[in-house]
Amino acid sequence: MAVKIGNIDLGEFPLLLAPMEDVSDPPFRYVCKQSGVDLMYTEFVSSEGLIRDAAKSRQKLDVFEYERPIGIQIFGSDIDHMREATEIASQAGPDLIDINYGCPVKNVACRGAGSALLQDIDKMVSMTAAVVKATHLPVTVKTRLGWDDNTKNIYEVAERLQDVGIQALSIHGRTRAQMYKGEADWTLIKEVKKNPRIKIPVFGNGDVDSPVKAANWRLEYEVDGIMIGRAAIGYPWIFREVKHFFKTGQFLEGPTIDERVDICHTHLIKSVEWKGPKTGIFEMRRHYANYFKGIPNFKEYRMKLVGLDNMAAIEDVLNDIRNKFDTVLV
Incomplete structure (x- = not known):
């Protein structure tokens, strides 16, 4: 019902x-x-x-x-x-x-x-x-x-x-x-x-x-x-x-690296659209670690992401993540 x-x-x-x-x-x-x-x-x-x-x-x-x-x-x-x-x-x-x-x-x-x-x-x-x-x-x-x-x-x-x-x-x-x-x-x-x-x-x-x-x-x-x-x-x-x-009654497979990057990127775009570039990029920083939780040796990328304030540069790092970790199962 x-x-x-x-x-x-x-x-x-x-x-x-x-x-x-x-x-x-x-x-x-x-x-x-x-x-x-x-x-x-x-x-x-x-x-x-x-x-x-x-x-x-x-x-x-x-x-x-x-x-x-x-x-x-x-x-x-x-x-x-x-x-x-x-x-x-x-x-x-x-x-x-x-x-x-x-x-x-x-x-x-x-x-x-x-x-x-x-x-x-x-x-x-x-x-x-x-x-x-x-x-x-x-x-x-x-x-x-x-x-x-x-x-x-x-x-x-x-x-x-x-x-x-x-x-x-x-x-x-x-x-x-x-x-x-x-x-x-x-x-x-x-x-x-x-x-x-x-x-x-x-x-x-x-x-x-x-x-x-x-x-x-x-x-x-x-x-x-x-x-x-x-x-x-x-x-x-x-x-x-x-x-x-x-x-x-079955488990759905977890998101792939591609999906994680895609959804994180979508979230970033929506954040910038709604809050403007400065605030949108800044407030997105709290989410990166969660989107990529469980991926080994991710700290270097997280540090890069939270240090950037330029959309294109962040997108480059996200693409690097996609390419580097594409075979990693998490």
Whole structure:
């Protein structure tokens, strides 16, 4: 049976790209979309930034037709500002609005936004209700199990947020206190999903980094779909590999050197198109090591790539990589 968020049909068991700050921008989303991801989100956008019309926040609202369905994710600590930001984000034409109640980093959580709301469920519920009322689009939420081991309140959170109108919930299987350490615990995600009161789709997130894990956890935890984050960085092929395994039970061969170079180059071109040459080339530097992870003796090439600020020179190095490593299996 198809999973739906409002009128958005996501197919039988959707794979979602997690919103990641400084990662899931349009260039990165482009290469993930090519690999078959079913639903993507923007990087999280500050409600304060949107209200102040900050250029960086406004730029994060850029969504493109080929990305659909796409959600804009917003975060903030002030209910009125979140309402206002929802109206601004809705005008950018996404398919849905997502609220970030999961980000654990200090400069978000310590300002009372992101996962900090897990310490004040009443405020979280009021904020969510305000966002739902402020838009004609479906509203979804991404959150964590709780603030720490003593306050794993996701069961209550899920019920109360559904009651005020959210249409899907993505749960990262860690508390805020865990940050990204330790292992994600999906047992509570399963409990939320099996709660007879919960009628909305529930998506699991945290530590899915292989087709086998995706298939096993799909069965074990009975979620409606899986959200993948860090495992897709430099490896957008994870989406097509998981789908192939679901369909056939067979492993798809990993990307060749040619494919790695091609997708890295596509990402670079999109980055320059969207951000301009200077920023586009500079911000691409964080991705090279991931695209070529596992290739022996690659350090020399990585050092070259991160040292260059000229598109043609970078393309020459990428071609060198293609030629030098074309017989290497990784």
